[in-house]
Amino acid sequence: MATVAAAAPARLPRTERQRSVRRHLLIYLGLTPFLVIAVFPLFWMAITAIKQEPDLYRMDIVPFWFHLPPTWKNFDFLFHRTSYGDWIINTMSIAFWVSAITLVTAVPAGYALARLRLPAAENLGIGIFMTYLVPGIILFIPLSRVVAILGFQDSWWSLVVVYPTITIPFCTWLLSGFFKTVPFEIEEAAMVDGCGQLGALLRVVLPVSWPGVITAMIFSFTLSMQDFLYALAFISVSDQKPVPLGVATELIRGDVYFWGSLMAGALLVGVPVAIVYNLFLDRFISGITGAAIK
Amino acid sequence: MSQLTAGRHPSSGPPMAVAVGGRVGATRWWRTPTARRYAFGYTLLAPAVLYVTLLVGVPFLFSLYLALSDASVGSPVAQFVGLENFKAALETSVFWVAVRNTLIFTLGAGILKGLLGTTLAFLLSQPFKGRRVVRGLIVIPFTLPIAVSVLGWKWMFDSQFSVINWALSHMGLIGGYGTDSWPVWLGQPTLALLSVMFVNVWRGFPFSAIVLMAGMTSVPPEIIDAGKVDGASFLQRFRKIIVPMIAPILFIGSAFDTVFTLSDLSVVYLLTNGGPDGATEILPTLAYRTGIAAGALGRGAAISLMLFPLLLPLIVILLRSLRRRQY
Numbered sequence: 001m002a003t004v005a006a007a008a009p010a011r012l013p014r015t016e017r018q019r020s021v022r023r024h025l026l027i028y029l030g031l032t033p034f035l036v037i038a039v040f041p042l043f044w045m046a047i048t049a050i051k052q053e054p055d056l057y058r059m060d061i062v063p064f065w066f067h068l069p070p071t072w073k074n075f076d077f078l079f080h081r082t083s084y085g086d087w088i089i090n091t092m093s094i095a096f097w098v099s100a101i102t103l104v105t106a107v108p109a110g111y112a113l114a115r116l117r118l119p120a121a122e123n124l125g126i127g128i129f130m131t132y133l134v135p136g137i138i139l140f141i142p143l144s145r146v147v148a149i150l151g152f153q154d155s156w157w158s159l160v161v162v163y164p165t166i167t168i169p170f171c172t173w174l175l176s177g178f179f180k181t182v183p184f185e186i187e188e189a190a191m192v193d194g195c196g197q198l199g200a201l202l203r204v205v206l207p208v209s210w211p212g213v214i215t216a217m218i219f220s221f222t223l224s225m226q227d228f229l230y231a232l233a234f235i236s237v238s239d240q241k242p243v244p245l246g247v248a249t250e251l252i253r254g255d256v257y258f259w260g261s262l263m264a265g266a267l268l269v270g271v272p273v274a275i276v277y278n279l280f281l282d283r284f285i286s287g288i289t290g291a292a293i294k
Numbered sequence: 295m296s297q298l299t300a301g302r303h304p305s306s307g308p309p310m311a312v313a314v315g316g317r318v319g320a321t322r323w324w325r326t327p328t329a330r331r332y333a334f335g336y337t338l339l340a341p342a343v344l345y346v347t348l349l350v351g352v353p354f355l356f357s358l359y360l361a362l363s364d365a366s367v368g369s370p371v372a373q374f375v376g377l378e379n380f381k382a383a384l385e386t387s388v389f390w391v392a393v394r395n396t397l398i399f400t401l402g403a404g405i406l407k408g409l410l411g412t413t414l415a416f417l418l419s420q421p422f423k424g425r426r427v428v429r430g431l432i433v434i435p436f437t438l439p440i441a442v443s444v445l446g447w448k449w450m451f452d453s454q455f456s457v458i459n460w461a462l463s464h465m466g467l468i469g470g471y472g473t474d475s476w477p478v479w480l481g482q483p484t485l486a487l488l489s490v491m492f493v494n495v496w497r498g499f500p501f502s503a504i505v506l507m508a509g510m511t512s513v514p515p516e517i518i519d520a521g522k523v524d525g526a527s528f529l530q531r532f533r534k535i536i537v538p539m540i541a542p543i544l545f546i547g548s549a550f551d552t553v554f555t556l557s558d559l560s561v562v563y564l565l566t567n568g569g570p571d572g573a574t575e576i577l578p579t580l581a582y583r584t585g586i587a588a589g590a591l592g593r594g595a596a597i598s599l600m601l602f603p604l605l606l607p608l609i610v611i612l613l614r615s616l617r618r619r620q621y
Contacts, residue, residue, distance in 0.1 A: 023420075031418075034432055038431060042438070045446040057455055109342035109343070113339070134609075135553060135557030139353050139354065141357060142357040168342050228440060270439050273437070277437035
């Protein structure tokens, strides 16, 4: 852009600048409604979470700002009057175990599919990915029986068992794509140097594929905060719930909604997840749609 | 492991010859590098394959079995009842309401997401200052956990203290609280269905846009330049070059999104729980209420399996596109 402007006759830069300003204005104008719709709910939740209760129920004044000083009371309420602490510990434990199970199974599987030239590797890979497309709504009723048989009903361990059915297929697919991009020569060199196939995987291929491994880990870790269906179907005991389910079911007593604490509890987990997800979004998307794009 | 196995040729010659040689060759077939590589490979694959077979494949078959039985949470011993559950479901009016709502919801929301996503993708694919920031903000709906954002919407749709109504009434578009023109978003049948659709669209349009943008950057600029040189107008370039190249991507993106939309219960469950009076009942919420909340496993499984005919074509399309991906 700059070099073009510099090379052009002296009069041109100004008109080009004007054109660029006009173009920017048009683009911003077009984007504004999208931005407002996308961001407003988050703003509204955040301000609700730190407003005092009486400030929430005033329709006669502008609701977009504080009329009483902001407060942390809603967060206090969460930690002292509900099982929120338990929900966080449950969520983190589920996330930890799900990522561990996923990595231990999906890393080797993705590697085998991408690297070992197995007969039927392509069909196996597609077969594994297909299970990602069988949605929870078809599986949650039979899985509720499976969970009961395993003795995990009303326990967060039920979700540890079930979430890998989503994360293993997705991450195997994602990782096999990553492993394909590692040059064969690196692996060959390692094997010439005396590594076995397993040694080459652990010492050479994994270290250079860490972006893929991290992406798979993040996907698995955040899933336990994204899911709602399985948690709702399997767990009805308060102290076993993960955060999204706990917030959505325990902060509503009959017709009474604790809006301030509801928003506080939802955002405390929602915002970190959204930030992390945002950073990895492109990798997740290319994982599932690499299909039509390549 | 010899260097042979590291070669890129699928059929490694020498080991085969040894295998044919049989008794003469010192190396048995199961000790050839190829065989060992296969054994290694299938060992690595086994845990993942077993996991999804046991917890997706088997439960899927189990749900077929449940749907043909009168299993319930209370009575562990189930009787085979044939197609009774399906018949019973088809005979209730709430089932047909749920089917109708599921179709309206999925199609309506799908079209809106496609339109909004395309518009947004075109805007975002222009070079402008602050593009990364704008993009990061606009994908917020998709990145927030669904239960979290739906709770936010529930508060914004509150019957009395809705911030949307506050804004509308201050703009003079609606009357005050209690008047006829005060919309109760989740309490009036048509409005409730529109509201749950809106929340689904709100969550999904950034996904459509991002998928499309990834696709648009893959349209080689040379092709568009060639079009320009050949004197094609903007509209012609758009119709003859860009649309045909991005349509498949929009299609794949929509298919993915539709699979998720068809199987999502949280928006409806948390906003209206199917109400008012069944106006927003969809198959997932009906299956949950029947199979889990009421404990009629067989009936619930039958209802959720009714989603399968809707899902199957999408799954087939997606798998085909994946097959084209890498090989």
